[in-house]
Amino acid sequence: MSDIKSVAIAGAFGTFGSHVLKALVDAKFKVKILTRSAKSADTYAGVEQIEVDYASIESLSAALKGIDAVVSTVAAAAIGTQGPLIDAAAIAGVKRFIPSEYGAVTTNPKVQTFPLYDNIFKMRNLLQEKADAGQTTWTVLALGAxxxxxxxxxxxxxxxxxxxxxxxxxxxxxxxxxxxxxxxxAIAGILKNPIATKNRVVHISQAILTQNQILKLAQKLRPEDQWEIEKVASSAMREEALAGFRAGDFSLPVIVKLILGTGIAGETYGGAYAETDNDLLGIKQFSGDDLTQSVAEKLA
Ligand SMILES: NC(=O)c1ccc[n+]([C@@H]2O[C@H](COP(=O)([O-])OP(=O)(O)OC[C@H]3O[C@@H](n4cnc5c(N)ncnc54)[C@H](OP(=O)(O)O)[C@@H]3O)[C@@H](O)[C@H]2O)c1
Structure with a gap:
């Protein structure tokens, strides 16, 4: 596979997308931003913004002309709408597509029928179809929380x-x-290593944590605090979320229950990665001091 030089980011003004934009500019990729409405905010020198209609394959394939890779960082609510973007990438000859999902257990087949996760599987299946037809390739980044x-x-x-x-x-x-x-x-790392990351899920893990570990650090740093601690079975939290969805409630608290009840459910769905692609993608493991500092900053 020839080198990836030009990259389109969908959702580059978002929480994760803004970090991806910076990382790709720093790594010297030629970056184009796809957006529903151009923003007046300055981005970076040489970075072009192009307005697209995410429902129009025509609009999207025109925007992707000459682009080697698409990194989608669209909002969680828009994950299920990436189909036309994937179709357009295949038409435009985009070599690599990184879909928006960036979850903990999104690739575990056990979650594929759950609401929210089902759309992620649909997008990944569509990408595999395009890859089977030799039209593009994909990489999924699994990153935990x-x-x-x-x-x-x-x-x-x-x-x-x-x-x-x-x-x-x-x-x-x-x-x-x-x-x-x-x-x-890690996204920049994927695009710099297109062969080693072709058509597969890559995993990164700066740290494997537990709630108790974070809590103990907080208690050590500020021993005077009185903590109110409750416990809930992860299976119960998941069931509550699924019952909420069945009743038509797709509100944020219900969504959060499903994410926590699957992502922080111990071995049930595998949210702690024993094997990672950290070295390939240039990810450095967190030291104990890094974690202490992160918690201390939040307590300050
Ligand atoms: N593992 C974790 O802990 C974790 C946590 C949070 C999020 N995530 C994942 O990270 C990814 C990005 O999430 P985020 O929170 O960074 O996204 P975000 O900030 O909410 O949104 C990113 C961008 O998506 C674009 N967009 C396109 N179509 C949209 C639509 N129909 N509705 C709303 N926005 C739309 C918007 O850009 P324009 O207005 O420029 O079009 C928006 O700025 C998602 O896949 C999410 O699931 C993972």
């Missing part, structure tokens, strides 16, 4: 502000985690 999302936001597993933690099972379920910046560097 974004570290930043563990510490704050709707899916945070330890609430430092209110000193509250909801432990799944006993709090000892292991899961892989990576920072947004390291995960973005």
């Amino acid at each position: 974004f570290l930043e999302f563990l510490f704050e936001g709707p899916a945070s597993i330890v609430n430092f502000k209110e000193c509250k933690a909801l432990l799944l099972d006993e709090g000892d379920n292991r899961f892989s985690a990576n920072s947004l910046a390291a995960s973005a560097e």
Whole structure:
């Protein structure tokens, strides 16, 4: 496979996409941003923005002319709408497609019938069809949890502000985690290693963590805090989410329950990666000090 030089990023203004944009510019790829509406915000010198209609294969294939690789970082809610983008990439002769999913257990066949995960499988199957037809190739990046999302936001597993933690099972379920910046560097690593990453899932893991490990660090750093700790079985959390979906509730709290009830469910779905592509993709393992510092920053 010839070198990948030009890359289109879909969703480059988003939480993860903005890190991917920086990593690809830093790695000297020629970058084009696909967006539903051009932003006035400055990006980087030489980076072009192009407005696309994600439902139109015509609009998308025109935008992808001369592009070697597409990195999709579209929002979780838009994962199921990547079909026309994949079709257009195949038509335009894009050599590598990295779909938006970036999950912990998204590649485990046991989750493929669950709401949200089903769309991820549909997109991956479509990519495999295109690869079988010799029209493109794909790589999926499995990264566990974004570290930043563990510490704050709707899916945070330890609430430092209110000193509250909801432990799944006993709090000892292991899961892989990576920072947004390291995960973005892994994307650059995939594009620099197209042969070794062709048509496969690659795994990165800066750290394998548990909720108890994070909690213990917080207690050590600020022993005066009184923590309110609750426990819930990961199976119960998952069941609650599935019952919510069956009742037509696709609200964020229900979605979060499914993500935590699968991603932090111990060995059930395999969220802690024993084998990784860290070396290939240039990902450095977290030291104990790195984790202490991350927790200390959140407590400050
Ligand atoms: N493992 C984890 O812990 C974890 C946590 C969070 C997210 N993720 C994954 O990371 C990926 C990116 O998530 P994110 O949170 O960074 O995304 P985000 O910031 O919510 O959105 C990224 C961009 O998607 C574009 N987009 C295209 N179609 C859209 C649509 N129909 N609705 C909304 N936005 C649309 C928007 O760009 P334009 O307006 O420019 O078109 C938006 O800026 C997703 O695959 C998500 O599942 C993983």
